[in-house]
Amino acid sequence: MSNVYDKAHELSRTIRESEEFQQLKQLHEAVEQDEIAKRMLDNFRQLQLNLLQKEQQGQVPTEQEITEAQKQMELVQQHEMISKLMAEEQRVSTLIGDVSKIITEPLEELYGVPDQE
Amino acid sequence: MSNVYDKAHELSRTIRESEEFQQLKQLHEAVEQDEIAKRMLDNFRQLQLNLLQKEQQGQVPTEQEITEAQKQMELVQQHEMISKLMAEEQRVSTLIGDVSKIITEPLEELYGVPDQE
Ligand SMILES: [Ca+2]
Ligand SMILES: [Ca+2]
Numbered sequence: 001m002s003n004v005y006d007k008a009h010e011l012s013r014t015i016r017e018s019e020e021f022q023q024l025k026q027l028h029e030a031v032e033q034d035e036i037a038k039r040m041l042d043n044f045r046q047l048q049l050n051l052l053q054k055e056q057q058g059q060v061p062t063e064q065e066i067t068e069a070q071k072q073m074e075l076v077q078q079h080e081m082i083s084k085l086m087a088e089e090q091r092v093s094t095l096i097g098d099v100s101k102i103i104t105e106p107l108e109e110l111y112g113v114p115d116q117e
Numbered sequence: 118m119s120n121v122y123d124k125a126h127e128l129s130r131t132i133r134e135s136e137e138f139q140q141l142k143q144l145h146e147a148v149e150q151d152e153i154a155k156r157m158l159d160n161f162r163q164l165q166l167n168l169l170q171k172e173q174q175g176q177v178p179t180e181q182e183i184t185e186a187q188k189q190m191e192l193v194q195q196h197e198m199i200s201k202l203m204a205e206e207q208r209v210s211t212l213i214g215d216v217s218k219i220i221t222e223p224l225e226e227l228y229g230v231p232d233q234e
Contacts, residue, residue: 004135004212007128008219014124016223028227092224095121099220102125104213106133110145 011099020092027085034081041082044072128216137209144202154198161189161199 015021031037047069051061061069076082132138148154164186168178178186193199 007131008216011124099125
């Protein structure tokens with residue numbers, strides 16, 4: 001039992017020390033310190049969140065909202081630091097997703113969830 | 118990078134070898150080999166799934182469905198092997214949940230998700 005927790009902490013440390021996570025951390029801090037970039041990203045995320053919440057409530061976004069979301073998406077994509085941050089977030093997300101699949105393999109085998117490899 | 122994957126595989130092996138997982142596996146196999154227990158558990162899970170799907174579609178279960186679910190719940194709770202299996206599933210689920218929290222701690226620290234400890 002404690003062995004599982006020890007190994008989990010080891011893995012957590014390895015993730016923290018990974019090149020992916022260190023890059024993400026640097027970009028995250030760089031954006032935090034750049035007022036314009038930070039506001040742009042906050043706006044974008046808030047807009048995405050609003051659209052998602054609408055969707056979850058079964059509502060259809062208006063044409064204006066879709067246009068606004070596209071405009072914000074183009075803005076953040078053209079911003080080098082933010083687009084780098086978002087690409088790095090994607091890399092870390094893939095890494096964590098892979099790790100999660102590896103860890104739940106024993107359960108998949110037991111419950112016969114189809115293997116995705 | 119490869120180090121993260123190595124550590125993830127180590128952790129996965131440790132989970133597979135854990136007392137919790139081994140117990141779960143034994144109980145799972147025991148139920149699979151007991152036709153009556155297996156049918157009772159399958160029925161119960163199908164019923165739970167149906168109720169969940171209804172709920173997700175915004176529908177309210179009928180009184181009859183609620184009564185049936187309660188009856189099935191009592192049946193499985195009275196069945197020693199099944200109730201042991203369900204308790205062990207809960208233990209493994211807690212273990213995996215703890216592991217998952219430990220692994221995502223680096224991300225929590227970065228994004229300021231409140232620490233739950
Ligand atoms: Ca696999
Ligand atoms: Ca913590």
